[in-house]
Amino acid sequence: MSNVYKKVELVGSSREGVDDAIRRAVAKAGETLRNLDWFEVKEIRGWIDEGAVQHYQVTITVGFRLED
Amino acid sequence: MSNVYKKVELVGSSREGVDDAIRRAVAKAGETLRNLDWFEVKEIRGWIDEGAVQHYQVTITVGFRLED
Amino acid sequence: MSNVYKKVELVGSSREGVDDAIRRAVAKAGETLRNLDWFEVKEIRGWIDEGAVQHYQVTITVGFRLED
C-alpha cells in the first residue's frame, strides 16, 4: 500500500515517430528493471539529415516499484 | 467577434499512441459540449505492464466558444 | 569544431498527427535553409471542427549550423 517507487530517465529514439521511441525506451528499461509501472514524457526532439527527420528522440522518466 | 471561450481539461487514453489518445478525449468532449474550437497538449504519460507500454495518456485542454 | 548554430521557430500542421506535423515543418525549413541539424518540440496543439480533431499543430525549433 505504502510503496516506494524510483524513477529513472531514459531517451528512446526511432525513425518512425514519437510513440515508437517511447516503446523502445520502455522495452530497454524492462530488460534490467522489474515492476515498471508508468512513464512520463519530458522532452521530444530529434535529428535531421539532408533536410528530413532522421530520428525522433523522446526523453521519458520511467517509474517502478521498489521491492521490500 | 469579442467572443468568450472556456477551457476544460481532459485526459484521453489509447493503446495505439499519442494522436489517438487526443482524438478520443476530443470525441468525448464533443458528446456534451458544442462549439469546440481547439486543444492544447499539457502532459503525455502512460501505463506500463509486463515491461511494455499499455496505454498512452494525454492531458489536453479543450477550448470552446460560450454562446451568447 | 566550435561551430555556431541558429535556431528558428516553426509551426507544422497535419491532419494525420504529431509525427507528420513535425516532418512537414522540417521539410519546409529545408527548402530555404542548409545544414539543418536537429529539432526540439515546444508545443503541441490543434484545431477541432464538428467535434473532431481537424489539424494537429506542432511548434518546433530547428537548429542549423551557420557557415563560416
Next chain:
Amino acid sequence: MSNVYKKVELVGSSREGVDDAIRRAVAKAGETLRNLDWFEVKEIRGWIDEGAVQHYQVTITVGFRLED
C-alpha cells in the same frame, strides 16, 4: 472560514486591449456563476489582420467560492 473554491479557465477577447479582455471574461463568468472572488492571468495572445492587432486574447482562471 474553511471554504472550498473552484477555478474555471476562460478566454476573453477585446479589440481594445488586455484590461478589457479580462473584464469581458469576468462579466461572462458572472452570468452563470455566483461568488466570483478573484482571477489570475495565464496567457496573453491575440490575432493579427492586415498587419495590425485585431483582438487581444487573455486566458484567465476565475476562482469562486462553493456554497455549503
Next chain:
Amino acid sequence: MSNVYKKVELVGSSREGVDDAIRRAVAKAGETLRNLDWFEVKEIRGWIDEGAVQHYQVTITVGFRLED
C-alpha cells in the same frame, strides 16, 4: 480500458495544514462528482493574521473518470 478523465481545479483551505486542506477540497468534490481517481497539488499558499498563519490554502486538480 481507454477511459477519458476530466480534471477540475479546486482550492481547499484549513487552519491545520496542507494535508487537511487537500482532504477538504477532495471531500467537497466528492459531494457532486463520482469516480474521483487522483489529485495533483498545483500551489500552496495561505493567509496571515496578526503575524501568524490563519489558513493554509492548497490548489489541487482532481481527476475523475467520465462515464460512458
Next chain:
Amino acid sequence: MSNVYKKVELVGSSREGVDDAIRRAVAKAGETLRNLDWFEVKEIRGWIDEGAVQHYQVTITVGFRLED
C-alpha cells in the same frame, strides 16, 4: 490546409502601456513580413527614470504563414 508557420520574436516599447507596445511591435513586423496571423506575449518589463515608468517593453512572438 496543412500550412507551415514561422514565429519571430520582437520587443515593442511604448510610453503609454502594454497594449500600445504590442501594437508597435506588430506594426513594425508588418513592414517586412506578410501573412501575419497571431502574437503571443512572452515577457513584460520596462524602464524607470526618476522614480517613474518611462517605457513599457513587451516581448512577443509573431506567427506568420509561409507561402508555398
Next chain:
Amino acid sequence: MSNVYKKVELVGSSREGVDDAIRRAVAKAGETLRNLDWFEVKEIRGWIDEGAVQHYQVTITVGFRLED
C-alpha cells in the same frame, strides 16, 4: 561599469488596469529607494466583486543600482 543591482518584489493594485497598477508600484518604490532602473512583471491577477473586476493586481520586481 561593473555595478551591482538589487531587486525587490512589489504588488501594485489599480481599479483602472494593468499599466496603472505597475505605475503605482513603481511610484511607491520611488518613495524610499533611489536609482530605480527597471521592472519585470511576474504575475497579473485581481479581485472580483459582484461579478465585475474590482482591482487589477500586478506583481513586479524592481531593480535598482546599489551605490558604492
Next chain:
Amino acid sequence: MSNVYKKVELVGSSREGVDDAIRRAVAKAGETLRNLDWFEVKEIRGWIDEGAVQHYQVTITVGFRLED
C-alpha cells in the same frame, strides 16, 4: 483600496514537517514586519542525517501591505 504590497522571501525549517516550517518563517517575519497578509510556498526541501529526515526546509514569500 489601491494598496501597494511588498514580498520578502524567507526559508523556515522544522524537525516536524512542512506546516511547522511555514509557521516558523511567518512568525520570524512577524517580529520585524507589520501588516503581514499572505504567504506563497516556493520550494520544499530538507536535510538528511544518518538516513533519516532531519529538517524540512520551506521557502516562502510573505506579502505585507506598505503603509502610506
Next chain:
Amino acid sequence: MSNVYKKVELVGSSREGVDDAIRRAVAKAGETLRNLDWFEVKEIRGWIDEGAVQHYQVTITVGFRLED
C-alpha cells in the same frame, strides 16, 4: 571539499500525509545508499477512493555524496 553528489528520484506514499510520505521515501533510500545529504520535493499528488484521499504521493530527489 570539491565533492561530487548524485541525485536519485523517488516517490514515497503515505496514508497520513506529505511529511510522512517524504520520510518513507528517504528511509527506503537509506536502505541501499550511504551519505544521503538532502532532498528536494518535485511533485505532490495522491490517489482518491470512495471520495476521500487514500494515499499522498510525494516525488523527491535525494542527493548523496559519492565516495572517492
Next chain:
Amino acid sequence: MSNVYKKVELVGSSREGVDDAIRRAVAKAGETLRNLDWFEVKEIRGWIDEGAVQHYQVTITVGFRLED
C-alpha cells in the same frame, strides 16, 4: 537548528564572465549583510557593444541566516 533564513535578489556584472559576476554580487551583499550562507543563479544575460560582449550580468538570490 530550526533557523530562519532570508533571501535577497542581486544582479552582479563583470567584463570577465559569469563566475566573476557572481563573486561581485556576493561581495557587495557581504558589505551590509551577515551570515551569508548560499546563492542560487536565477538568470544570466549581458550587454553587447560594437558586436562584442561588454558585460555579463548574473541575477542571484543570496540566502543568509536571520539572527535570534
Next chain:
Amino acid sequence: MSNVYKKVELVGSSREGVDDAIRRAVAKAGETLRNLDWFEVKEIRGWIDEGAVQHYQVTITVGFRLED
C-alpha cells in the same frame, strides 16, 4: 525612444567554457546583424568524449534594434 527590437536564438560552442561560448555566438551574430544590444542565456549543455567535456554549448537569444 519607442524602438522595436528583434531577438534571434543562437548556439555558441567552445572547448574553454561557458563565457567563451557566449562570446563566440555574439561575435558570429555581429558578422551579419547591426545594433546588437543584449543577450539572454537560455540553456547550457555540452558534449562529452572519452569521459571528459569536449565542448560547452550555450544557447542564447540576442536582441538588436530594428532600424526605422
Next chain:
Amino acid sequence: MSNVYKKVELVGSSREGVDDAIRRAVAKAGETLRNLDWFEVKEIRGWIDEGAVQHYQVTITVGFRLED
C-alpha cells in the same frame, strides 16, 4: 541507430567556477559509466563563507548510451 540512452543527475563543485564544477562532475561519472555522450546544466548555486564564494555547485544530467 535507434539507441537508448540513460540520464543520471550529478552535482559537481569547484572553488574555481562553473566550468570546472561541470568538468569534475563529468570526470566522476566517467569513473563508473561508459559511453558518456552529453550533459545538460540544470541548476547553478554555491556556498558562501565569510562573505565570499567558497564553492560553485552545478547540477547536471549526464546522458550515456546503453549497450545492447
